Amino acid sequence: MGKGIANHGFKSGILPVTRNILKNPTIKQTTLVQRAKEPLPKGENGIGYAEGIQHPLKSLRVPKPSKFIDIESVIAKSIPEPQSLNLKNGSAIQEIKNKKAQLRRKYLADSLRKEEDYLLQKEILMKRRAEILAKEREVEMQKINLEKSSDLTIPTLEHIINQPLMRARTPEETELMKLKRNYNRKLIEFKAKERNLEKLLELYFEADQYIVTEEQLLKNIDSIFDETRFSTNANSFLEMKNNTKKNNLEQKIGDELFGTVKTVHPGLPMVKDFLSGESIKFNQEIKSESEKILEERKNSIDNILP
Template identity: 75%
Template sequence: MGKGVAKYGFKSGVLPTARSILKSPTTRQTTLVEKAKQPLPKGEDGIGYAEGIMHPIKSRRDPKPVKFIDVEQVISRSVPEPQSIKGSANSAIQATKAKHAELRRKYLAEALRNEENYLLKREQLLNKRAEIAAKEREEEMKKIDLKKSSDLTIPSLEHIINQPLVRQRTKEETKLMKLKRNYNREMIAFKAKERKLEKLLELYYEADQYIVTEEQLLKNIDAIFDETRFAANANTFLELKNNAKKNSLEQKIGDELFGTVKTIHPGLPLVKDFLSGEAVHFNAEIKTENDRVLQEKKNNIDNILP
């Protein structure tokens, strides 16, 4: 790249502007056709020359009328169908040439028709944008006129009292508000069911630690009152308490990241993935990728060894 390429988007070259295939407007562009049929303005702000005033040499007194073309006629004149196929000793070459000619006719016809459709769509979009701009301008002028009229008069107390305290919603606003409320209500109910399901899953895992027999009760009592758990240092209990808080925090962070319960049990996200089949599909993809990597390594080793 050389100097001054920043204005070209740091590109070493600039492509030329794309030119239209159709050099003149088509007969299906109704807006341009109606505009061409309208009489041209005269006078100081118009076009043309006044009576008695000569126009310059090699120029026209009136502008050249716009020429509209018919795409189908252009296609029929540009790429006419062959009237006859000349015979030849080598029929394969003639068939190939005929096939190529048919493709050229087909592509040129498609290009001309697509260009006309593009121009028609562009014309519709421009008309629609003009209508929207006119409506917005009209609404803006109404607001300006309303402000001006209100500045010239002072509303009476009776007029103020008769006005509604709150502006009533339109039908579209009411419908939108109803949809938002239904969505919020359904989302709150869904989140509540999801929390209940998480608690039920945690309760299911906690059931493994429940004391349901006398032997389990005695074993847990002995473990709690075991004197060998604590050393002579008085700070041992505080250290164990702080370590318990730290472990609990790390465990919660791990559960949020990996979708587990107490880092060893599958949580609700993993259960959802398994029920939907996404986990099985993911495992299959991982297995396929591992097999591919192993096969590549094996092939590399076979290529290296004599």
């Protein structure tokens, strides 16, 4: 890219100007045909030259009338069908040439017809745009010219009370508000179900620690009142207590990061990944990548060894 590219939108080159396929309007463009048939305005704000005044050289005193073309006649004149096909005893090369010529004629005719359809569609859209702009302008002028009592007199207390406190919502705003409320309600319900599911998972994993037999009860009592646990002094007991708080905090942070329950049990995020197949897909990708690495190492070792 050279210097001065900022003048061209930071582009290294300039694309050529798009040229129209049709040089003149078609007879189906009714708006242009009607405009061409209308008499040209004259006078001070019109066109043309007054009598007795010579027009400039290489110019016309009266402009040329607009020329309108018929697409079908243009196609018939520019790409006429061949009168006879010279096959030269069925030569394959000549047959291919004839097919290519037929395709060129077909593509050119299609492009001319599509260009006419595009111009007609554009004319329809321009009409609709003009109608919409005219309606908007009319509504705007009605709002501007609307008589206001406050412009002439001070509004009375009764008039102020009778006025609505808030502007009424449009149908579009009402529909949008309804969709927002529905979305918020569904989101709150979904979050509540997620929390209930997380609590259900925690309860399920806590069930492993429940005491349901006499043997489990005696075992837990022995572990709680184990003499070796309180053989140290009070300082070591406080240190153990603080370490327990620290361990609980580290465990909660780990559960939030990895989506687990008490570090060793799968949590709700892991369950979601398993049900959606993301975890299986991830494991397969890891397995394939590890196999590739092992294969590359094996190949490198085979290349090094004689």
